[in-house]
Amino acid sequence: MIEWLRTSGIRIVGIAIFGFVLDRILRFFLAKIGRSKKGKELEEIEKRMKTVIGTLQTIGDIMIIVVCGAMIARELGVDIGPLLASLGVIGLAVGFGAQALIRDVLNGFFIVFEDQFRVGDVINIGDKGGIVEKLGLRTTVIRSADGSVITIPNSEIKVVSNLTKKWARAVIKIGIAYKEDLNRVLEILNGIAEDIMHHPEVGDFILEKPDILGVDAIAESSIDILIWIKTKPLKQWVVARTFRKIVKETFDREEIEIPFPYKTLEFSERSEEFLKGLFSKISKSK
Numbered sequence: 087m088i089e090w091l092r093t094s095g096i097r098i099v100g101i102a103i104f105g106f107v108l109d110r111i112l113r114f115f116l117a118k119i120g121r122s123k124k125g126k127e128l129e130e131i132e133k134r135m136k137t138v139i140g141t142l143q144t145i146g147d148i149m150i151i152v153v154c155g156a157m158i159a160r161e162l163g164v165d166i167g168p169l170l171a172s173l174g175v176i177g178l179a180v181g182f183g184a185q186a187l188i189r190d191v192l193n194g195f196f197i198v199f200e201d202q203f204r205v206g207d208v209i210n211i212g213d214k215g216g217i218v219e220k221l222g223l224r225t226t227v228i229r230s231a232d233g234s235v236i237t238i239p240n241s242e243i244k245v246v247s248n249l250t251k252k253w254a255r256a257v258i259k260i261g262i263a264y265k266e267d268l269n270r271v272l273e274i275l276n277g278i279a280e281d282i283m284h285h286p287e288v289g290d291f292i293l294e295k296p297d298i299l300g301v302d303a304i305a306e307s308s309i310d311i312l313i314w315i316k317t318k319p320l321k322q323w324v325v326a327r328t329f330r331k332i333v334k335e336t337f338d339r340e341e342i343e344i345p346f347p348y349k350t351l352e353f354s355e356r357s358e359e360f361l362k363g364l365f366s367k368i369s370k371s372k
Contacts, residue, residue: 098161105154112146144223187224189241194223197240203248208320210247211238250319253293256326258315260333261308263343268309271342272298275311278332282315288328291321296329308345 196202198221203209207218209228214236216228226238262271279296283289294316302312317325337344 098158101154101157101161105150109147109150112150113143186239186241190224190239192241193243194221194226194240197221197226197243198223202246203251206320207251208249210249211243212245214238215247249322252319254317254319254322256313256315256317256322256329258313258326258329259302260311260313260330261305261345262311263345264307264309266309266342268301271311272300274336274340274342275313275333278329278336279313282325282329282332285328288321288325291318291325293317307347 203218203221205218205221209215209218211226211228214228214230216230216234216236218226219229219235220227222240224240226240226243228236228238230236260275262268275298279298283292283295292315296313296315299312299314301309303310313329315322315325315329334344336342
């Protein structure tokens with residue numbers, strides 16, 4: 087026993103230490119790669135690196151555990167050959183029972199490989215949507231606008247809407263009253279589009295001059311004008327809020343009415359007689 091501790095025991099401890107140190111080295115270099123991009127590369131590259139580094143870390147950990155486990159098993163006197171053959175049979179059996187897991191992993195690999203979305207992107211998957219907090223080989227974790235954490239198996243991701251890939255767009259509708267001069271309103275909106283490009287808070291987020299596309303709908307109580315603003319990823323919402331605020335302030339100053347729903351009621355002669363009689367009874371009761 088003492089002889090075994092002096093030989094195999096020491097080697098097992100050495101293998102464990104080697105695996106631990108190798109894992110620390112892997113994490114160190116992956117973290118260094120991620121930090122080296124910050125401040126030097128585009129934000130898109132940073133998000134891509136964060137996603138890829140997380141995947142590489144998972145794969146590296148699995149490989150270290152498998153290799154070190156096999157080396158320790160050999161030191162314990164376990165014949166690895168039959169063990170590997172048995173694991174192959176077990177793996178085949180488990181494979182039939184774990185098809186969903188395999189689909190999760192395969193789909194997760196293709197999501198990362200095809201760069202469909204990254205950590206930090208805002209996506210919609212079916213009726214779920216939010217910012218991607220974690221992209222693993224088996225699951226994707228997103229946080230919705232109300233703060234809920236949603237975990238989605240990768241095999242269930244069929245169609246993805248990425249709202250923040252490379253660039254984004256703020257889609258804004260502005261309603262005006264029917265009585266307003268449409269050409270005057272369009273001229274004012276074009277002036278706002280020029281000014282917001284130099285806005286101290288959001289000007290740097292806007293990639294192109296906003297497009298005043300014109301009348302989008304003749305609605306029940308308003309004429310709706312559509313505006314598109316191309317922005318940096320994740321900045322479309324703050325740009326849209328700022329644009330609407332400026333529009334409201336400008337319309338108030340220029341006395342342009344932002345309409346609200348209203349209806350015109352018409353009464354027949356019999357209805358008028360009924361209402362007069364009703365109001366007369368109410369006044370007498372007072």
